[in-house]
Amino acid sequence: MPGLIERYRDRLPFAPDDPVVSLQEGSTPLVPAPTLSERVGAEVFLKVEGANPTGSFKDRGMTCAVSDAVRNGAEAVICASTGNTAASLAAYAARAGLRGAVIVPEGKIATGKLAQALMHGARVIALRGNFDVALQLVRELCARQPIALVNSVNPFRLEGQKTAAFELLDELDPIHPLDALCIPVGNAGNITAYWKGFQEAGAAPRLYGFQAAGAAPLVHGAPVEQPETIASAIRIGNPARWEEAMAAVTGSRGAIQAVTDDEILDAYRLLASREGVFCEPASAASVAGLLKHGAGDARRVVCVLTGHGLKDPQTALMQAGSVVPCEPDLGAVEQAVLG
Ligand code: F0G
Numbered sequence: 097m098p099g100l101i102e103r104y105r106d107r108l109p110f111a112p113d114d115p116v117v118s119l120q121e122g123s124t125p126l127v128p129a130p131t132l133s134e135r136v137g138a139e140v141f142l143k144v145e146g147a148n149p150t151g152s153f154k155d156r157g158m159t160c161a162v163s164d165a166v167r168n169g170a171e172a173v174i175c176a177s178t179g180n181t182a183a184s185l186a187a188y189a190a191r192a193g194l195r196g197a198v199i200v201p202e203g204k205i206a207t208g209k210l211a212q213a214l215m216h217g218a219r220v221i222a223l224r225g226n227f228d229v230a231l232q233l234v235r236e237l238c239a240r241q242p243i244a245l246v247n248s249v250n251p252f253r254l255e256g257q258k259t260a261a262f263e264l265l266d267e268l269d270p271i272h273p274l275d276a277l278c279i280p281v282g283n284a285g286n287i288t289a290y291w292k293g294f295q296e297a298g299a300a301p302r303l304y305g306f307q308a309a310g311a312a313p314l315v316h317g318a319p320v321e322q323p324e325t326i327a328s329a330i331r332i333g334n335p336a337r338w339e340e341a342m343a344a345v346t347g348s349r350g351a352i353q354a355v356t357d358d359e360i361l362d363a364y365r366l367l368a369s370r371e372g373v374f375c376e377p378a379s380a381a382s383v384a385g386l387l388k389h390g391a392g393d394a395r396r397v398v399c400v401l402t403g404h405g406l407k408d409p410q411t412a413l414m415q416a417g418s419v420v421p422c423e424p425d426l427g428a429v430e431q432a433v434l435g
Pocket of ligand 1: 284
């Protein structure tokens with residue numbers, strides 16, 4: 097499959113001659129989830145966004161934001177990030193030959209994401225403050241310096257991310273309409289982008305957004321000063337796309353609800369051990385929400401798994417069983433294997 101801009105150029109703001117920076121993102125698998133389907137009494141699918149080139153849905157937005165930056169003659173791109181946007185920016189900047197800088201909350205991003213951003217050669221700045229502070233500072237910096245901001249406040253990010261909605265409709269709707277979409281919410285760019293995509297395609301599944309209970313400003317209706325959750329990707333207390341996310345939920349007759357860290361981790365382990373799909377903790381919030389609140393009258397549901405499980409090996413090892421030590425002789429191996 098070609099990259100997103102090539103695949104959906106007629107629905108994206110790019111002309112045929114515009115430069116395209118792509119890593120063949122998008123066209124991710126839509127995997128049926130039999131265990132979840134049985135538990136909630138509806139047909140459940142997983143949109144596996146971890147299959148994107150850098151392991152998260154951010155690549156959909158980044159191909160558009162970085163292509164636009166190149167079109168505008170930018171030399172450097174920057175973002176604030178809980179990790180995945182940083183990894184994606186770093187990869188696309190490397191591909192485009194741009195300088196990349198990322199500002200991340202110190203000690204609060206998953207190891208894999210940090211490794212990616214560094215390997216791709218971005219300047220990684222560890223801020224002694226949370227994501228919300230980082231975003232505020234980076235916005236102010238970009239008002240002073242000629243650096244392109246590629247957070248989801250950049251409209252090209254949403255343009256790229258809306259293509260996930262197109263893919264879902266292309267695959268599912270010809271057979272039976274999609275009734276509901278479950279999605280984790282952090283800075284609220286992705287839920288906004290899905291709604292834009294669905295609306296442009298004339299579809300309106302219910303959007304159910306899930307925030308971590310310790311970082312649930314949209315549920316409380318007020319910013320959270322000190323957001324906390326094991327799902328570091330969505331540890332955000334003041335989403336930039338607040339109004340748009342609420343409009344998406346109201347317009348689709350859906351809801352924004354909270355799930356606890358325990359519920360997130362239960363779903364995280366269930367997905368890996370029963371469905372065979374390893375996502376990162378933030379992604380499992382979509383499934384945790386579905387399990388907690390049920391499918392309602394929906395017959396066909398998609399849960400968006402936003403990032404790959406390998407992004408965050410530390411949380412995985414804390415949640416998983418332990419290895420079995422063994423002496424190098426057949427008897428010991430036999431015993432170790434058979435338990
Ligand atoms: N899931 C994952 C794995 C994420 O990395 C993010 C956001 C979200 C869900 C929420 O998406 O912000 O559009 O509501 N990560 C951003 C980052 C904030 O910096 O990587 P959202």
